[in-house]
Amino acid sequence: MFDLLIRGGTVVTPYGTHPLDVALAAGRVAALLEPGTPAEANVTLDVHGKHILPGAIDIHFHVRAPAYPERGTVASETRAAAAGGVTTVFEMPISKPCCATPAVVRSRRELFGREAYVNFALYGAPGTLQEDDVRGMVDEGVVGFKIFMTEAPKGRADEFVGLCLPDEGGQYEALRLVAKTGKVLVVHAESDELLNHFSALVKRTGRNDPATHGESRPPVVEAVAIAKLLSMNQAARAKVHIAHVSSAAAAETLRLYQGSGMDVSGETCPHYLLFTEEDLARVGSYAKINPPLRQKGDRDALWEALRDGTLMAVATDHSPFTQAEKERAKTDIWAAPPGAPGVEELLLGMLDAVHKGRLTLEQAVALVSTNGAQRFGLYPRKGAVLPGSDADLVIVDLAAETTIRKETLQTEARLCDLLYDGLTFKAKVDTTLVGGKVVFDQGVIVGRAGDGQFVRAHEPKEVVS
Numbered sequence: 504m505f506d507l508l509i510r511g512g513t514v515v516t517p518y519g520t521h522p523l524d525v526a527l528a529a530g531r532v533a534a535l536l537e538p539g540t541p542a543e544a545n546v547t548l549d550v551h552g553k554h555i556l557p558g559a560i561d562i563h564f565h566v567r568a569p570a571y572p573e574r575g576t577v578a579s580e581t582r583a584a585a586a587g588g589v590t591t592v593f594e595m596p597i598s599k600p601c602c603a604t605p606a607v608v609r610s611r612r613e614l615f616g617r618e619a620y621v622n623f624a625l626y627g628a629p630g631t632l633q634e635d636d637v638r639g640m641v642d643e644g645v646v647g648f649k650i651f652m653t654e655a656p657k658g659r660a661d662e663f664v665g666l667c668l669p670d671e672g673g674q675y676e677a678l679r680l681v682a683k684t685g686k687v688l689v690v691h692a693e694s695d696e697l698l699n700h701f702s703a704l705v706k707r708t709g710r711n712d713p714a715t716h717g718e719s720r721p722p723v724v725e726a727v728a729i730a731k732l733l734s735m736n737q738a739a740r741a742k743v744h745i746a747h748v749s750s751a752a753a754a755e756t757l758r759l760y761q762g763s764g765m766d767v768s769g770e771t772c773p774h775y776l777l778f779t780e781e782d783l784a785r786v787g788s789y790a791k792i793n794p795p796l797r798q799k800g801d802r803d804a805l806w807e808a809l810r811d812g813t814l815m816a817v818a819t820d821h822s823p824f825t826q827a828e829k830e831r832a833k834t835d836i837w838a839a840p841p842g843a844p845g846v847e848e849l850l851l852g853m854l855d856a857v858h859k860g861r862l863t864l865e866q867a868v869a870l871v872s873t874n875g876a877q878r879f880g881l882y883p884r885k886g887a888v889l890p891g892s893d894a895d896l897v898i899v900d901l902a903a904e905t906t907i908r909k910e911t912l913q914t915e916a917r918l919c920d921l922l923y924d925g926l927t928f929k930a931k932v933d934t935t936l937v938g939g940k941v942v943f944d945q946g947v948i949v950g951r952a953g954d955g956q957f958v959r960a961h962e963p964k965e966v967v968s
């Protein structure tokens with residue numbers, strides 16, 4: 504007797520895409536059955552014509568709660584995740600205070616445990632460079648670590664203490680400390696010195712239009728940071744993951760070091776794959792993101808880097824801000840906080856790319872779910888539809904369309920989502936299940952705060968198979 508039986512769907516598994524019935528029990532996938540196999544369950548769902556995928560795992564996500572609830576709360580932003588078919592978010596350590604000590608990890612874990620509608624993992628910031636802090640955060644269950652190679656954004660230092668290491672000495676020490684833990688260090692790679700250089704050049708002109716944002720941080724800023732960091736890592740030997748690779752130059756630099764036997768991976772984000780600097784001109788401060796939106800050639804190079812494996816994941820960098828914060832900067836791009844929402848469009852964007860022939864369905868699933876789970880030690884509990892895996896599933900309709908209307912989004916930052924507003928994707932998220940429970944169905948949130956579970960990376964010995 505199963506809890507739930509999902510009949511008639513086509514399932515994307517690590518071993519291919521097949522028509523299968525999926526039986527769930529006790530929050531896990533209990534069995535994959537030949538279609539129509541007699542079986543009993545408390546509830547049966549008929550999903551003929553639909554696909555069943557492992558829920559998306561967003562390995563780069565920001566709520567920043569509990570400070571600044573007007574930007575978004577754990578509840579609002581994980582409801583947005585559920586609506587987007589994202590069943591696990593990896594929350595970055597930007598918060599007030601910054602998630603850089605074991606005590607802050609504990610308090611955020613408790614907050615997310617009370618409020619989250621989907622599963623969550625937490626990154627720690629190793630920037631205090633205290634071994635006790637780093638070890639203690641591992642004991643509290645962080646999934647990995649994160650640093651910025653730049654100073655904190657202007658006026659926001661309070662959220663970044665312990666996260667920003669603009670100097671090489673600090674960067675090297677972070678690599679060395681995290682290497683000892685065996686965890687992955689995620690790096691926001693932009694060169695602080697070059698950034699200051701280009702910003703000064705642009706500011707001297709007196710301009711403050713949207714285009715100056717890209718001009719103040721061109722691709723070389725990103726490529727140099729990656730080269731410097733990975734060159735240091737030849738001595739420090741940490742597992743490194745480059746966040747939000749945005750340019751052809753950055754992808755090419757990453758590719759060079761991947762050939763050297765170093766354990767280094769990278770991600771990009773949907774906004775770099777779908778938009779360019781023309782969209783920054785179109786929506787202004789609402790598309791101010793670090794690194795900035797680039798040119799068409801960069802966009803094409805990123806798709807190629809996904810196909811050839813240079814980049815192994817697509818993550819959102821979902822960053823809610825208030826409309827007031829973005830509006831204040833409408834006539835002065837320098838004054839806008841960087842970041843935009845996007846968790847509700849991640850899976851839709853990648854499935855639409857399947858429709859357009861840019862990726863196979865299996866590649867899309869790997870990029871938004873399986874590969875992230877593998878990289879951070881969660882696979883096959885997460886990132887796969889296999890017997891024994893957690894029942895974090897998304898049921899999608901690849902024949903339907905979704906048009907983004909910002910007013911109807913779940914994110915508190917819905918009115919900031921001008922990049923995607925009006926865009927139509929060939930795909931629809933029908934139903935999202937977290938731990939076997941339906942949390943989103945046919946456009947409606949049906950889960951509850953607290954449905955999400957804390958995801959702790961497990962040691963290899965605990966791997967289910």
Ligand SMILES: [Zn+2]
Pocket residue numbers: 563564565595820
């Ligand atoms: Zn980020």
